[in-house]
Amino acid sequence: MKRHTISNKLYWKLSFTFLVILTLVGFAYVSITAYFSNKYFEEITQLLNSKVANHLIEEKFKDHSPFLEDGSVNKSLFGDIMHEMMAVNRGIEVYLLDNEGIILYSVVLDHSEPEAPKQHVDLGPVRQFIEHDGQQFILGDNPRNANDPKIFSAAHFQLPDHEGYIYIVLAGKQFDAVMSRLKGNYFLNLGSGTMVLALFFAMVVGLIAIWYLTANLRNVIDTAIRFKEGDTSARIENAEKTDLAALATTFNQMADTINDNMEKLKNHDRLRQELVSNVSHDLRTPLAIIHGYAETLLIKDKALSDKERIQYLNNINSSTEKLTVLVGQLFEYSKLEAKQIEPHKEPFLISDLAMDLYSKYQILAKERAIDLKIEMEGGLPLVFADIALVERVIQNLLDNALKFTPEEGTITLILSHTKNNVEVTVKDNGMGISEQDQTYIFERYRKAKGSSKENFGAGLGLAIVKKILDIHNSSIKVISKPNQGAAFQFALPVYGG
Numbered sequence: 001m002k003r004h005t006i007s008n009k010l011y012w013k014l015s016f017t018f019l020v021i022l023t024l025v026g027f028a029y030v031s032i033t034a035y036f037s038n039k040y041f042e043e044i045t046q047l048l049n050s051k052v053a054n055h056l057i058e059e060k061f062k063d064h065s066p067f068l069e070d071g072s073v074n075k076s077l078f079g080d081i082m083h084e085m086m087a088v089n090r091g092i093e094v095y096l097l098d099n100e101g102i103i104l105y106s107v108v109l110d111h112s113e114p115e116a117p118k119q120h121v122d123l124g125p126v127r128q129f130i131e132h133d134g135q136q137f138i139l140g141d142n143p144r145n146a147n148d149p150k151i152f153s154a155a156h157f158q159l160p161d162h163e164g165y166i167y168i169v170l171a172g173k174q175f176d177a178v179m180s181r182l183k184g185n186y187f188l189n190l191g192s193g194t195m196v197l198a199l200f201f202a203m204v205v206g207l208i209a210i211w212y213l214t215a216n217l218r219n220v221i222d223t224a225i226r227f228k229e230g231d232t233s234a235r236i237e238n239a240e241k242t243d244l245a246a247l248a249t250t251f252n253q254m255a256d257t258i259n260d261n262m263e264k265l266k267n268h269d270r271l272r273q274e275l276v277s278n279v280s281h282d283l284r285t286p287l288a289i290i291h292g293y294a295e296t297l298l299i300k301d302k303a304l305s306d307k308e309r310i311q312y313l314n315n316i317n318s319s320t321e322k323l324t325v326l327v328g329q330l331f332e333y334s335k336l337e338a339k340q341i342e343p344h345k346e347p348f349l350i351s352d353l354a355m356d357l358y359s360k361y362q363i364l365a366k367e368r369a370i371d372l373k374i375e376m377e378g379g380l381p382l383v384f385a386d387i388a389l390v391e392r393v394i395q396n397l398l399d400n401a402l403k404f405t406p407e408e409g410t411i412t413l414i415l416s417h418t419k420n421n422v423e424v425t426v427k428d429n430g431m432g433i434s435e436q437d438q439t440y441i442f443e444r445y446r447k448a449k450g451s452s453k454e455n456f457g458a459g460l461g462l463a464i465v466k467k468i469l470d471i472h473n474s475s476i477k478v479i480s481k482p483n484q485g486a487a488f489q490f491a492l493p494v495y496g497g
Helices: 002-048 052-060 075-088 123-131 173-213 215-228 245-299 306-337 350-367 387-404 461-471
Strands: 093-098 103-105 150-158 163-169 346-348 371-376 383-385 410-417 421-428 476-480 486-493
Touching (some): 052 075, 075 093, 346 350, 350 387, 350 410, 383 387, 387 421, 461 476
Antiparallel strands (some): 093 163, 476 486
């Protein structure tokens, strides 16, 4: 129900936006239509009346002069002309201009103040109109409103004593008054008729189009809401083929990533539970031993012989050493996993490091009746790595080999090199590792199957090895079969290689 509400809300929001746009477009259409209709009407009117000024000169100036004998304007003649022309067209205004464009007389102007400045008509458009014989649409000055140019008709006249122009405004003040009264009705008729009808059909088509075009978007929204509500398998089908391919594929990839992260969190939680179980088990034994022997020492201190007392103390010491190793491993792995350890790389001879470790582990190997060997190629080059961390890797691998190699067994530390790398291999002839176990022995808190109670630890040794090699941009591989021993091998880059 909720996702349908969201989809409907989006649909109506788009529809409302579309309606507003259509309304604005409709008003713009009416305004533009009215403007160009007016221009079209003016152009037709000017073309039809282009010769009016010529006819006036030919008809009226043939028998009567526009000027009296004293040189003044024949106002009576112009009064008759104006009345005759206005009887035919009330929008016409006639002006008599001199050769400079100054208005000498017009019935529509007030000439009662002789001292008033003379009005002027720009002769540029007038001459252009005459030059094109009135066949070009040209607007000229409006003597009654300088900011409102008008269509006109004009003609030049030349008399014995006078020269000038007849300038006739074809849409004068009376025309504007009628036009302003009719404009509202025109807009209303055009808007209520054409625009409303067009808007209605456009809206119907638009709503259908929006519903169709937003189908894929609604599908994405519905799928996202299903995913949010717990359906983690929700995906957009045929994402690459939808109109919103980028959005759809991104959502699917995001959903896959979230699922993967959730799975990793589940695995992490499972491993954490395993850690708690392993650590609690591994801590319980040495703590019980320490507690038991310490309690015995307190209760039977005077009854114990020196030999028994030393044995109890040795057992307590051994258990504390095991606890120290376990806590140290946990601390070391947590720092590696949190990326708090950065390798301090330097060139060094790994052959020297291998010989030192071989000497140290000879004692431990002899205690367990294990034959520890070392095989090195001659002329091993310098490697570039963190010497302390590499030492830790080899130690963990030797410790691991000692745990799973039986008495009279053999462990071999092998060093060889290629052009760019030095390879280190720790090989034993112990119980081996099954192919199934090989897939997870480098995971944290894991122990190989078959490890005995004596093999104390939380299964972090090989996990630490892998983390250290990861920060060296190296990897480790295991070669093993059940009951045929195991070989762990990693490579370090040659210095300058």
